[in-house]
Amino acid sequence: xxSPATWTTRHLQALVAALGRLLRRPLGALLTTLVIAVALAxxxxxxxxxxxxxxxxxxxxxxxxxxxxxxxGTSVERAQELATTVRGQxxxxxxxxxxxxxxxxxxxxxxxxxKALDALESNPLPHTLVIQPTTVQxxxxxxxxLRGTLAGWPEVEIVQADTExxxxxAALLAVLRTLFLASAVLFGLGVLAVIGNTTRxxxxxxLPEIAVTKLVGGSDAFIRRPFLYSGLFxxxxxxxxxxGLxAALLAAxxxxxxxxxxxxxxxxRLAGLAGEETLVLVLAGTLLGLVGAWVGAARQIARISPQP
Amino acid sequence: xxxxxxVSKRYPNGRDALREVSLQVEPGEFVFLTGRSGxxxxxxxxxxxxxxRPTRGTVTVNGQDTASLPARAIxxxxxxxxxxxxxxxxxxxxxxxxxxxxxxVVADAPFRDIDKRVRAALDQVGLLEQVRALPSELSVGEQQxxxxxxxxxxxxxxxxxxxxxxxxxRGLALDVMRLFxxxxxxxxxxxxxxxxxxxxxxxxxxxxxxxxGKVSA
Numbered sequence: 001x002x003s004p005a006t007w008t009t010r011h012l013q014a015l016v017a018a019l020g021r022l023l024r025r026p027l028g029a030l031l032t033t034l035v036i037a038v039a040l041a042x043x044x045x046x047x048x049x050x051x052x053x054x055x056x057x058x059x060x061x062x063x064x065x066x067x068x069x070x071x072x073g074t075s076v077e078r079a080q081e082l083a084t085t086v087r088g089q090x091x092x093x094x095x096x097x098x099x100x101x102x103x104x105x106x107x108x109x110x111x112x113x114x115k116a117l118d119a120l121e122s123n124p125l126p127h128t129l130v131i132q133p134t135t136v137q138x139x140x141x142x143x144x145x146l147r148g149t150l151a152g153w154p155e156v157e158i159v160q161a162d163t164e165x166x167x168x169x170a171a172l173l174a175v176l177r178t179l180f181l182a183s184a185v186l187f188g189l190g191v192l193a194v195i196g197n198t199t200r201x202x203x204x205x206x207l208p209e210i211a212v213t214k215l216v217g218g219s220d221a222f223i224r225r226p227f228l229y230s231g232l233f234x235x236x237x238x239x240x241x242x243x244g245l246x247a248a249l250l251a252a253x254x255x256x257x258x259x260x261x262x263x264x265x266x267x268x269r270l271a272g273l274a275g276e277e278t279l280v281l282v283l284a285g286t287l288l289g290l291v292g293a294w295v296g297a298a299r300q301i302a303r304i305s306p307q308p
Numbered sequence: 309x310x311x312x313x314x315v316s317k318r319y320p321n322g323r324d325a326l327r328e329v330s331l332q333v334e335p336g337e338f339v340f341l342t343g344r345s346g347x348x349x350x351x352x353x354x355x356x357x358x359x360x361r362p363t364r365g366t367v368t369v370n371g372q373d374t375a376s377l378p379a380r381a382i383x384x385x386x387x388x389x390x391x392x393x394x395x396x397x398x399x400x401x402x403x404x405x406x407x408x409x410x411x412x413v414v415a416d417a418p419f420r421d422i423d424k425r426v427r428a429a430l431d432q433v434g435l436l437e438q439v440r441a442l443p444s445e446l447s448v449g450e451q452q453x454x455x456x457x458x459x460x461x462x463x464x465x466x467x468x469x470x471x472x473x474x475x476x477x478r479g480l481a482l483d484v485m486r487l488f489x490x491x492x493x494x495x496x497x498x499x500x501x502x503x504x505x506x507x508x509x510x511x512x513x514x515x516x517x518x519x520x521g522k523v524s525a
Contacts, residue, residue, distance in 0.1 A: 009419065010416060209399055214383070216462075219414070302379075
């Protein structure tokens, strides 16, 4: 039975041997690591794109809303009663009443038509109910039902449920999410293939050494160990490099995006990977490296038979 | 210790290397396998070392029917054997010390034991001063002795050697044989395949003659 100290030392030896071999062929190791980093950075970048697009366009919960414009002449009291009635409906999150006076005041403040508005004899704006459905009521059919209900009330002039753009955006984000998942799987397979092939090439280069090791009683697990560490280490480095590549990309995009956002008067700022996302990316690289090396090493080492 | 019972070996190219071979080597015995090149001596050693499997028959080593050993048990089986080859099978980019230590490293032996036993094995073959040398810096005879040190460092119960003196001059060949004799004297079963009959005569041990894949009388 092997002692824990010997076991630990053997693994440390295998780790150091794997690192040594990587350092002895720095260019090859660097290129492999770079390929892994790019393969990891692409889906991670797509993930950031989705997250930032969601952030930039605001939460879809606030984007999907229904406006009911009441007929001019409807009293504020009646408008308040209608607002209360709507609040009592199922699937309604919030109802905000914007009275004609509030609407005019806002319009005056936000536009340059102050003097023109002063010339008006009466306020042409209607009272407006701004209704936000709950999450479950946000699908097209539910919104259509709500629109129909409101439009049937005699005090309501027009119901505007301009949700098409939000739905299109949601659909686009869903496409991007699917694209992210597909690319994560594809590039993950790519990382497996790269590390698996690198491991196979390395094993082929060390056939005589492996044969001798088997000859003196080395098990497949013993022979495999440094290759697994090599794959694990390259995956780890690839993950870290992918984080660096994404950070560099975001840094390069920050100023142009800020300029674009300022032109639209927005407050949006590009967000990078969160702490746990960074951890997941690095762990994914490490795991893929380990599995890739295993796939590349296991069968090939098992097939090598020592021949004196 | 080693028992072949009606063992045949046919290689994938159709060549019959062994035909119905039966032989027995007792524990602690020193036996020569003799015969010309291609007679089947190496095949017998390969079957003992589980580098090949018999086509028919039973090979028993240390009471263990080798056919019943699963693939995962082979490394541990080989660690109980010492094997010496004509071409040494050394790692040419590793120092002598690492070459000799390899069987102990793969067996996960503790470091203190490894150092002690590697130095003892190298001392036995007279190469203690060469621990840091690369095999390529040694003579052919010294390389062979490194191979022998590696074979005995794990204290095997059986030592098999395939033409261990094939590349050595007479003096070195005798030195190697004396080494083997010393291992036999401490209880190791030694089987040496050689075509050098003068060596066999000089050492006077039992020999088993192989001819065309058969044991000849």
